[in-house]
Structure formats: structure tokens, C-alpha cells
Amino acid sequence: MISRIWHGYTTKDNADTYESLLQNEIFVGIAKKKIDGYRGIQLLRRELPDETEFITIMWFDSIDSVKEFAGNDYEQAVVPVSAQKVLSRFDKTSKHYIVKTDDYKYVK
Secondary structure (H helix, E strand, C coil): CEEEEEEEEECHHHHHHHHHHHHHHHHHHHHHCCCCCEEEEEEEEEECCCCEEEEEEEEECCHHHHHHHHCCCCCECCCCHHHHCCCCEECCECEEEECCCCCCCCCC
């Protein structure tokens, strides 16, 4: 399993607009592509003093699956123009990690 992690930032005024764009258009569009080995996406949001940070975590079976999504230069960020219009800044590349465990346990 591969985890693809990316960060983007908006102004506070654009945060809800960007989140809605992700949830209602971008994530839906990714799912509709039916990429072999794509297992889903998570969205994290954090309010900072002067901006709002978003992190996306995508899940893939393999680097080949990532390449099917992002192309051969798979570390390059995939940021649609519609998203770029409301982001104030964003990572130009995504980071990829081999997932060593797919569950977690709470210690009581």
C-alpha cells in the first residue's frame, strides 16, 4: 500500500469554497476515473492564525497505481486549475510512503 500526501493552503475566506470544491467535484472526479489500485482519499483541515491548511492523503495499491493517477512523473502534484484559483499556496510535489501497517490499536 502506498500513501500519497500533499498540502495546500487557502485564505480563511476561501477555505469553505476550497473544501466544497474538493468534496463535490475533485474527489468525485478522481473516483469516476476508476483507477486500478486507487483505494480512496482522506481530507484533513487545520485552521492556522492567518490561513487554512488542507492535507490530502490518497491510498493506492502500488506506485504503478499512483502513476496511473498522476503520470510517470508521479511526484508532481495534481492540482486542477479550479483548485489553484482558490489556493494561496500549495506543494508542487506529493510525498509517497510505503504503508507498513493498515490498522492501529489503542493502548488502554
